[in-house]
Amino acid sequence: MSKLLSFKDVNFFYQTKAEEIQALKDLSFDIDYQEFASIVGPSGCGKTTILSLIAGLLEKSSGEILLDGKPIQKNDSRIGYMFQRDQLFEWRTIWQNVTLSIEISKPKNADQKKELAKELLKKYDLYDFISSKPRALSGGMRQRVALIRTLVMEPSLLLLDEPFSALDFQTRLNVCDDVYGIIKNEKKTAILVTHDISEALSMSNKVIVLSSRPASVKHVQILNLNGETPLSRREAPNFGELFDLIWKTLTNEKETC
Amino acid sequence: MKKKPVKPKISRVAPYSSAHKKYLQKQRNDKIFVLIMQIMLLVLAIGLWELLAVTNVVDPFFVSSPSRIFKMFVSLVASGTIWKHVGITLLETIIGFLIATFGGTLIAILLWWNQKLRRILEPYIVVLNSLPKIALGPIIILWFGSGMSAIVVMCILITIVLTTISMLNAFNSCDADKIQLLKSMHANKFQIFWKLILPNATDEFISVLKINVGMSWVGTIMGEYLSSSAGLGFLIVYGSQIFKIDLVMTSTVLLCLLAALMYMAVCLIEKIHSR
Ligand SMILES: Nc1ncnc2c1ncn2[C@@H]1O[C@H](COP(=O)(O)OP(=O)(O)OP(=O)(O)O)[C@@H](O)[C@H]1O
Ligand SMILES: [Mg+2]
Numbered sequence: 285m286s287k288l289l290s291f292k293d294v295n296f297f298y299q300t301k302a303e304e305i306q307a308l309k310d311l312s313f314d315i316d317y318q319e320f321a322s323i324v325g326p327s328g329c330g331k332t333t334i335l336s337l338i339a340g341l342l343e344k345s346s347g348e349i350l351l352d353g354k355p356i357q358k359n360d361s362r363i364g365y366m367f368q369r370d371q372l373f374e375w376r377t378i379w380q381n382v383t384l385s386i387e388i389s390k391p392k393n394a395d396q397k398k399e400l401a402k403e404l405l406k407k408y409d410l411y412d413f414i415s416s417k418p419r420a421l422s423g424g425m426r427q428r429v430a431l432i433r434t435l436v437m438e439p440s441l442l443l444l445d446e447p448f449s450a451l452d453f454q455t456r457l458n459v460c461d462d463v464y465g466i467i468k469n470e471k472k473t474a475i476l477v478t479h480d481i482s483e484a485l486s487m488s489n490k491v492i493v494l495s496s497r498p499a500s501v502k503h504v505q506i507l508n509l510n511g512e513t514p515l516s517r518r519e520a521p522n523f524g525e526l527f528d529l530i531w532k533t534l535t536n537e538k539e540t541c
Numbered sequence: 542m543k544k545k546p547v548k549p550k551i552s553r554v555a556p557y558s559s560a561h562k563k564y565l566q567k568q569r570n571d572k573i574f575v576l577i578m579q580i581m582l583l584v585l586a587i588g589l590w591e592l593l594a595v596t597n598v599v600d601p602f603f604v605s606s607p608s609r610i611f612k613m614f615v616s617l618v619a620s621g622t623i624w625k626h627v628g629i630t631l632l633e634t635i636i637g638f639l640i641a642t643f644g645g646t647l648i649a650i651l652l653w654w655n656q657k658l659r660r661i662l663e664p665y666i667v668v669l670n671s672l673p674k675i676a677l678g679p680i681i682i683l684w685f686g687s688g689m690s691a692i693v694v695m696c697i698l699i700t701i702v703l704t705t706i707s708m709l710n711a712f713n714s715c716d717a718d719k720i721q722l723l724k725s726m727h728a729n730k731f732q733i734f735w736k737l738i739l740p741n742a743t744d745e746f747i748s749v750l751k752i753n754v755g756m757s758w759v760g761t762i763m764g765e766y767l768s769s770s771a772g773l774g775f776l777i778v779y780g781s782q783i784f785k786i787d788l789v790m791t792s793t794v795l796l797c798l799l800a801a802l803m804y805m806a807v808c809l810i811e812k813i814h815s816r
Binding site for chain 2: 340341359361369371373375384385387389
């Protein structure tokens with residue numbers, strides 16, 4: 285496996301009237317092709333900031349962010365960003381939501397992308413709902429629509445910012461399985477930001493543990509849990525041990541929030 | 542999971558169970574009861590008014606009476622003059638309403654687009670909003686003459702500032718994450734506005750429409766009070782000057798009806814939109 289994304293000594297400061305807030309401090313990590321990496325860290329430590337930097341929504345203050353070995357560009361269409369909560373547009377139908385990015389970037393192969401959208405909707409049991417409005421769908425279905433909306437542009441790197449936090453526990457387990465399956469099926473690289481250690485363990489092959497703000501990497505844990513799906517991995521014998529390890533790394537600092 | 546989406550609809554056909562049947566029956570009865578009470582209240586008020594006037598408990602010279610209002614209405618219709626007055630007031634109101642609503646929204650779009658401009662103009666908008674517009678009446682008449690245009694300007698002035706403020710508020714209160722989402726799809730500012738900010742503000746726009754119906758009537762009648770030679774506001778002022786209280790009352794009743802009709806038209810738009 286080789287590197288798709290790498291952060292090298294990245295620093296980032298938010299400028300506010302009152303002060304300069306350092307969100308990231310000498311942050312370095314690598315993400316390999318087709319890897320599923322999770323980022324966990326105390327709340328407010330800078331996780332969303334990391335994703336925003338990758339997506340080009342923010343500009344780093346110093347350091348290097350490389351995608352495929354080259355400095356990351358604004359407007360890179362290889363990156364798909366899935367936000368906390370589904371952020372579906374209520375006044376649009378499911379179809380119009382899913383094809384939003386096509387409408388916006390008007391790619392030359394728009395027809396082909398629309399075909400892909402149709403295929404994905406069919407594959408993941410949403411095709412019957414294409415002319416419904418989002419409010420007719422359950423939380424889990426909405427989340428899948430949001431994921432398909434992100435996949436339609438065929439990004440090579442998916443950024444998932446706590447995509448499941450708005451769901452209740454039961455739905456969450458199922459949607460995790462669904463989303464994981466879709467991402468693996470479509471052979472994508474993904475970075476998942478989450479508060480939930482067990483979610484990180486069950487979905488990824490690597491967990492990056494961050495310190496509290498300013499975020500720097502405290503620990504990187506490579507995982508090899510037995511199990512095909514996130515749900516089955518939760519049953520793996522060393523799951524609890526790993527959970528404790530990550531929990532301890534996360535909390536063994538005084539200033540956690 | 543493969544089911545057609547079912548829209549929640551109030552069933553008007555088959556009740557599901559006897560309890561449901563009972564529930565529907567009760568709903569229907571309640572509705573009829575409310576309607577009957579509403580009609581009775583109106584009939585009672587009109588009847589009492591008529592009675593008090595006929596028995597001279599109150600002086601019809603000052604309070605008129607339903608039958609006198611009706612007679613006045615019939616004579617106004619017979620002479621044909623009423624349509625001119627109704628037409629003029631209605632025209633002024635609708636023109637004022639449309640210009641204020643769309644103009645105000647347009648200004649809000651401009652201010653959303655250019656936040657610096659918004660910051661520069663903010664204190665002036667606040668002052669304009671708190672200013673009692675009627676104070677500008679004499680100036681308006683000086684500038685626009687004493688005809689229809691002055692009245693329309695009055696109507697616009699009263700309506701437009703609040704329209705701008707409400708719409709700008711709606712534009713600015715759009716979920717920041719949704720804007721980020723569009724940015725992550727590399728949307729430009731125009732696309733962000735067209736695909737997100739504007740449709741996101743439709744609910745607010747409809748409530749602005751509703752408020753503006755009321756406001757534009759206030760503006761028009763106020764304008765007609767200031768200076769006019771025709772219109773319902775003119776009839777009311779004229780009637781009171783020559784102590785023809787019947788004319789005043791008839792015009793007021795007509796005004797009520799027209800305002801209610803226009804409000805209902807907006808409600809209809811809302812219904813069509815939410816379908
Ligand atoms: N626009 C901003 N201006 C100033 N400070 C900001 C801004 N956005 C975030 N911050 C600060 O930067 C720090 C990191 O924010 P970020 O949103 O990346 O944290 P997070 O780890 O995603 O938090 P959470 O777990 O709550 O989602 C926070 O302390 C926050 O207060
Ligand atoms: Mg966050």
